[in-house]
Amino acid sequence: MADPQCRNGCDAVEDQHHIFVMCTRYAEWRSSAAQEILTRTNNKLGEKGIKEADRVGLLTIAKSLFTDNIDIWPLHYSTYFLGHVPKFDHALPGMPDADRLTRTRLAHHLACDWHTACIRLAGRIWGDMQREMAKKTNNHG
Numbered sequence: 448m449a450d451p452q453c454r455n456g457c458d459a460v461e462d463q464h465h466i467f468v469m470c471t472r473y474a475e476w477r478s479s480a481a482q483e484i485l486t487r488t489n490n491k492l493g494e495k496g497i498k499e500a501d502r503v504g505l506l507t508i509a510k511s512l513f514t515d516n517i518d519i520w521p522l523h524y525s526t527y528f529l530g531h532v533p534k535f536d537h538a539l540p541g542m543p544d545a546d547r548l549t550r551t552r553l554a555h556h557l558a559c560d561w562h563t564a565c566i567r568l569a570g571r572i573w574g575d576m577q578r579e580m581a582k583k584t585n586n587h588g
């Protein structure tokens with residue numbers, strides 16, 4: 448039977464949630480991906496003329512995509528690695544000068560951008576796991 452313990456040395460069971468959200472081996476990748484997404488989202492909102500105070504809700508969600516946050520994830524833990532993006536319509540600031548279409552486009556843009564960032568990070572981590580597994584297999588041979 449396979450050892451359920453994380454192969455990267457964490458004191459935790461190696462399941463999807465652990466690898467993608469918790470595992471310390473990928474902490475840096477997660478935090479730099481979160482920083483990038485935060486910066487991009489902030490720039491986009493600035494472009495749309497949204498005041499800094501009104502950006503807070505969306506920025507909080509953006510920086511929490513790769514971590515468990517009971518306020519943004521319906522099941523209380525992140526499923527970004529499945530390409531999921533939490534609902535954020537409630538956090539979209541009111542844009543009194545913008546028409547509906549502009550607002551819809553912004554929501555769509557953010558959903559796509561966040562989704563892409565989720566898939567990219569998950570792919571990067573998955574690729575590393577595969578490489579590590581291959582290395583171990585080769586060493587045994």
Ligand SMILES: [Zn+2]
Nearest residue numbers: 453455457470
């Ligand atoms: Zn681990």
